[in-house]
Amino acid sequence: MLTVSMTVNGKEVTKTVDPRTLLVTFLREHLNLTGTHVGCDTSQCGACVVHVNGQSAKACTMLAAQVEGADVTTIEGVAKNGDLHPMQAAFKEHHGLQCGYCTPGMVMSALDLLKHNPDPSDEEVRHWLEGNICRCTGYQNIVKAIQSAAQEMRS
Amino acid sequence: MPDTGIGASVKRKEDYRFLTGKGHYTDDINKAGQVYACFLRSPVAHAKVTSINAEEARKADGVVAVFTGQDMADDGVGSLPCGWVVTDRHGDPHKAPPHYPLVRDKVRYVGDQVAMVIAESLSQAREAADMIEVDYEELDPVIDMKSAENAELIHEEAPGNLCFDWELGDKSAVDEAFSKADRVAQLDLVNNRLIPNAMEPRAAIGEYDSGTDSYTVYSTSQNPHLLRLILCAFVLNLPETKVRVVAPDVGGGFGSKIFAYAEETACTWAARKVGRPVKWTAERAESFLTDAHGRDHITHVELALDAGGKFLGLKVDTKANLGAYLSSFSTCVPTYLYATLLAGQYTTPAIHCNVKGMFTNTAPVDAYRGAGRPEATYVVERIVEVAARELDMDPAELRRKNFIQPDQFPYQTPVALNYDTGDYEPTLDKALQMIDYTSFSQRRAESERNGKLRGIGFSAYIEACGLAPSAVVGSLGAGVGLWESAQVRFNATGTVSVFTGSHSHGQGHETTFSQLVADKLGIPYENVEIVHGDTGQIPMGMGTYGSRSLAVGGSAISKACDKVIEKGRKIAAHLMEASPEDVEFKDGHFTVSGTDKSKAMAEIAFTAYVPHNYPEGVEPGLDETAFYDPLNFTYPAGVHIAEVEIDPDTGMTEIKDWVAVDDFGRILNPMIVEGQVHGGIAQGVGQALYENCVYDSDSGQLITGSYMDYCMPRADNFPTFRVGMTTSECTHNPLGVKGCGEAGAIAAPAALMNAITDALDQEIDMPASPEKVWRIAQAKIKQAAE
Numbered sequence: 001m002l003t004v005s006m007t008v009n010g011k012e013v014t015k016t017v018d019p020r021t022l023l024v025t026f027l028r029e030h031l032n033l034t035g036t037h038v039g040c041d042t043s044q045c046g047a048c049v050v051h052v053n054g055q056s057a058k059a060c061t062m063l064a065a066q067v068e069g070a071d072v073t074t075i076e077g078v079a080k081n082g083d084l085h086p087m088q089a090a091f092k093e094h095h096g097l098q099c100g101y102c103t104p105g106m107v108m109s110a111l112d113l114l115k116h117n118p119d120p121s122d123e124e125v126r127h128w129l130e131g132n133i134c135r136c137t138g139y140q141n142i143v144k145a146i147q148s149a150a151q152e153m154r155s
Numbered sequence: 156m157p158d159t160g161i162g163a164s165v166k167r168k169e170d171y172r173f174l175t176g177k178g179h180y181t182d183d184i185n186k187a188g189q190v191y192a193c194f195l196r197s198p199v200a201h202a203k204v205t206s207i208n209a210e211e212a213r214k215a216d217g218v219v220a221v222f223t224g225q226d227m228a229d230d231g232v233g234s235l236p237c238g239w240v241v242t243d244r245h246g247d248p249h250k251a252p253p254h255y256p257l258v259r260d261k262v263r264y265v266g267d268q269v270a271m272v273i274a275e276s277l278s279q280a281r282e283a284a285d286m287i288e289v290d291y292e293e294l295d296p297v298i299d300m301k302s303a304e305n306a307e308l309i310h311e312e313a314p315g316n317l318c319f320d321w322e323l324g325d326k327s328a329v330d331e332a333f334s335k336a337d338r339v340a341q342l343d344l345v346n347n348r349l350i351p352n353a354m355e356p357r358a359a360i361g362e363y364d365s366g367t368d369s370y371t372v373y374s375t376s377q378n379p380h381l382l383r384l385i386l387c388a389f390v391l392n393l394p395e396t397k398v399r400v401v402a403p404d405v406g407g408g409f410g411s412k413i414f415a416y417a418e419e420t421a422c423t424w425a426a427r428k429v430g431r432p433v434k435w436t437a438e439r440a441e442s443f444l445t446d447a448h449g450r451d452h453i454t455h456v457e458l459a460l461d462a463g464g465k466f467l468g469l470k471v472d473t474k475a476n477l478g479a480y481l482s483s484f485s486t487c488v489p490t491y492l493y494a495t496l497l498a499g500q501y502t503t504p505a506i507h508c509n510v511k512g513m514f515t516n517t518a519p520v521d522a523y524r525g526a527g528r529p530e531a532t533y534v535v536e537r538i539v540e541v542a543a544r545e546l547d548m549d550p551a552e553l554r555r556k557n558f559i560q561p562d563q564f565p566y567q568t569p570v571a572l573n574y575d576t577g578d579y580e581p582t583l584d585k586a587l588q589m590i591d592y593t594s595f596s597q598r599r600a601e602s603e604r605n606g607k608l609r610g611i612g613f614s615a616y617i618e619a620c621g622l623a624p625s626a627v628v629g630s631l632g633a634g635v636g637l638w639e640s641a642q643v644r645f646n647a648t649g650t651v652s653v654f655t656g657s658h659s660h661g662q663g664h665e666t667t668f669s670q671l672v673a674d675k676l677g678i679p680y681e682n683v684e685i686v687h688g689d690t691g692q693i694p695m696g697m698g699t700y701g702s703r704s705l706a707v708g709g710s711a712i713s714k715a716c717d718k719v720i721e722k723g724r725k726i727a728a729h730l731m732e733a734s735p736e737d738v739e740f741k742d743g744h745f746t747v748s749g750t751d752k753s754k755a756m757a758e759i760a761f762t763a764y765v766p767h768n769y770p771e772g773v774e775p776g777l778d779e780t781a782f783y784d785p786l787n788f789t790y791p792a793g794v795h796i797a798e799v800e801i802d803p804d805t806g807m808t809e810i811k812d813w814v815a816v817d818d819f820g821r822i823l824n825p826m827i828v829e830g831q832v833h834g835g836i837a838q839g840v841g842q843a844l845y846e847n848c849v850y851d852s853d854s855g856q857l858i859t860g861s862y863m864d865y866c867m868p869r870a871d872n873f874p875t876f877r878v879g880m881t882t883s884e885c886t887h888n889p890l891g892v893k894g895c896g897e898a899g900a901i902a903a904p905a906a907l908m909n910a911i912t913d914a915l916d917q918e919i920d921m922p923a924s925p926e927k928v929w930r931i932a933q934a935k936i937k938q939a940a941e
């Protein structure tokens with residue numbers, strides 16, 4: 001067993017876990033933060049995207065031990081005091097989600113995109129989302145939502 | 156128009172929880188004391204199981220139990236049933252070999268369940284599963300449908316690996332039509348096999364309460380009541396009163412979560428055996444191997460035409476792959492949901508279809524978004540396109556010439572269905588205008604100047620949705636009724652709880668149904684709460700598939716609201732000292748005609764629960780249940796047009812434009828409807844360009860068993876789809892709605908393949924991968940140079 005400590009959504013946590021524990025398992029099973037999802041076993045779908053030290057990362061592809069001491073943000077840490085972040089609000093406004101399963105990963109990934117590129121073209125948005133699979137929406141309204149959030153966040 | 160009323164693009168109620176990570180999917184649920192299940196799956200496609208040695212596994216760290224098919228047999232566990240009996244050409248029922256949740260004698264596909272290991276942790280369960288020794292006596296796997304009839308037998312009960320040899324339509328009328336034809340267009344088609352890939356993998360938790368001798372099952376199901384019925388009546392032999400099925404938030408289904416699978420059955424059964432909750436969640440690799448797959452037809456089609464292009468007859472021969480076992484509704488998909496749609500939007504007077512359902516050593520095949528109807532549309536719309544090319548006719552005009560005309564409705568097709576309504580020309584015209592058809596040749600010339608090949612493709616699809624009139628499907632072999640139920644309950648303070656048997660796994664029912672109820676009862680949208688997905692709360696239900704939620708489930712809600720209003724009228728009449736006949740209900744108020752007396756709905760609800768001043772003979776409470784059994788299917792129809800540009804140097808197909816004009820009848824929430832169309836098209840485009848499930852024909856191994864090998868459509872594969880609507884309201888349900896969930900997936904493959912074959916001027920099967928396209932394009936270039 002191994003003791004890991006990190007900051008998750010602003011709170012410091014320390015847990016003793018099996019050294020093989022993936023970050024996504026750590027979040028879901030040990031912290032009960034079940035908003036981060038698992039959609040695949042080959043690091044392809046992006047349902048598990050979180051931010052580690054401000055960068056998007058696939059939580060299914062890292063060990064909890066690897067992020068020792070890091071600052072982790074999950075989908076649960078995005079809204080403030082119950083108010084949706086402009087990115088979340090835009091997903092709602094533009095119907096960028098249906099079943100909601102890919103949604104946390106999409107939102108986390110989109111937030112990272114805008115950090116790198118606050119004014120992306122549609123093509124750049126679509127390209128950035130290559131690592132996030134959505135089976136429901138056909139992506140069109142996700143792109144629309146991200147563009148609308150980008151505009152909102154620029155202003 | 157109020158912004159939450161019918162026809163408004165109301166933002167979804169369910170989004171807040173999904174956007175903040177507060178959704179409750181099955182795998183998010185953990186039960187005190189739960190143990191974890193892992194299934195040992197067959198590594199081979201076809202073999203006799205001669206022995207299973209689980210001694211070591213049973214002794215391994217953390218292992219609670221190991222179960223095999225024998226344990227289930229000893230306990231009297233039955234076979235997973237197929238709920239639709241198809242009667243073949245000779246009047247015999249289809250072959251129905253057993254499908255046990257854990258195998259008893261043989262394994263029949265890679266992934267078949269051989270044993271179930273239950274342990275304190277998932278990793279312990281996995282490790283122990285690896286310790287089980289199984290002796291397989293391998294048999295030749297049967298993978299290719301074409302040679303299946305003469306291959307090794309998969310089931311003793313099914314000679315020739317044939318499940319049924321079925322037909323529909325008047326063969327002699329078709330033969331006569333062909334004898335008079337001026338032209339016959341022919342085509343051989345493959346409708347490629349797909350893996351549904353809902354993003355949430357299947358999962359289940361079985362829980363047993365010895366105090367009450369009852370079970371709770373959490374499952375990723377599209378129809379919890381139906382799952383309960385199957386578990387109780389067919390497999391586990393339990394009274395329905397002792398089993399509660401909860402399907403909480405479900406992350407997409409597309410058909411694949413309709414069926415009763417081995418895993419939730421085994422978890423339920425095992426929960427009692429081990430006395431603790433048993434949890435299982437599929438890894439994606441397991442989803443690939445064991446979720447029921449879709450499509451997988453090979454078809455020969457011939458269309459007879461007269462010299463002017465009128466369709467005279469259609470002849471279709473199909474082999475449909477059913478996989479190794481019959482999944483819950485597998486038999487009706489390539490028969491009654493397929494051949495009945497072969498008239499399309501056209502007046503073709505004679506149609507005959509023969510379908511052979513084949514067993515193979517592959518995963519079971521069942522309904523996947525559209526289920527039979529995409530296959531039918533693909534056959535009809537591809538052969539119509541081929542005919543247009545052979546006749547050198549404009550494909551839009553050939554379609555127009557053969558459309559059923561508005562004055563012909565209700566229209567009886569030669570393949571059993573009776574279309575209640577439709578108006579096809581305006582839909583075509585709108586699509587042509589949106590895509591700017593008249594200037595297509597200029598765009599094509601422009602592409603040519605850039606060294607690219609441009610093509611345009613049409614798909615004028617029709618579907619039968621709103622499944623389904625119970626008596627009709629019963630006469631065709633369905634083992635269930637396909638009604639829906641709803642309970643509408645006013646609470647004393649004026650809020651309304653709606654309990655619906657429909658199940659939302661992305662469709663936004665909580666929003667659309669709230670709009671409907673708010674409108675019917677004249678109360679604020681915010682005051683309506685939709686409850687679904689729990690047999691413990693909802694009176695009855697048949698679930699969501701076949702674009703039935705609004706047409707059938709919504710109609711049941713509408714009927715229950717009517718009953719609430721009728722009872723409210725009596726209470727209001729009493730309070731206003733009028734006779735009920737004189738009381739009108741409008742915009743949430745009961746009024747006495749010709750007076751200014753008025754009572755708000757909320758006041759009536761309060762009175763119903765605080766009945767101090769109350770009409771005699773009327774029960775307290777305002778809580779009504781209704782069942783709705785549709786009178787007919789609904790017939791959404793539309794025209795999709797795809798425009799593509801192919802780069803002959805790379806074989807890449809770029810979708811330049813996509814226009815979808817659909818007639819879904821009355822629309823409650825256009826935003827949600829458009830979202831459904833986008834998603835459907837994306838899956839249809841996926842089928843036509845990217846997705847393909849492939850088994851190795853020698854070993855029967857699934858070659859496309861991960862996202863590295865099975866090409867899922869990604870965001871950068873699509874253009875912006877342009878969606879338009881026309882409306883002819885459904886004539887037989889109270890809402891005038893038709894359903895919209897499957898249309899995109901039904902229409903898209905034919906539109907895209909018609910566009911690609913137009914660009915290439917050559918036939919090509921789905922998926923039109925860059926490699927296949929490149930080879931054709933290069934051969935053409937070489938040919939032209941010679």
Ligand code: FES
Pocket residue numbers: 037038039040041042043044045046047048049058059060061
């Ligand atoms: S679960 Fe992490 S990429 Fe799929």
Ligand code: FES
Pocket residue numbers: 096097098099100101102103133134135136137354406407661
């Ligand atoms: S909303 Fe269902 S997978 Fe994206």
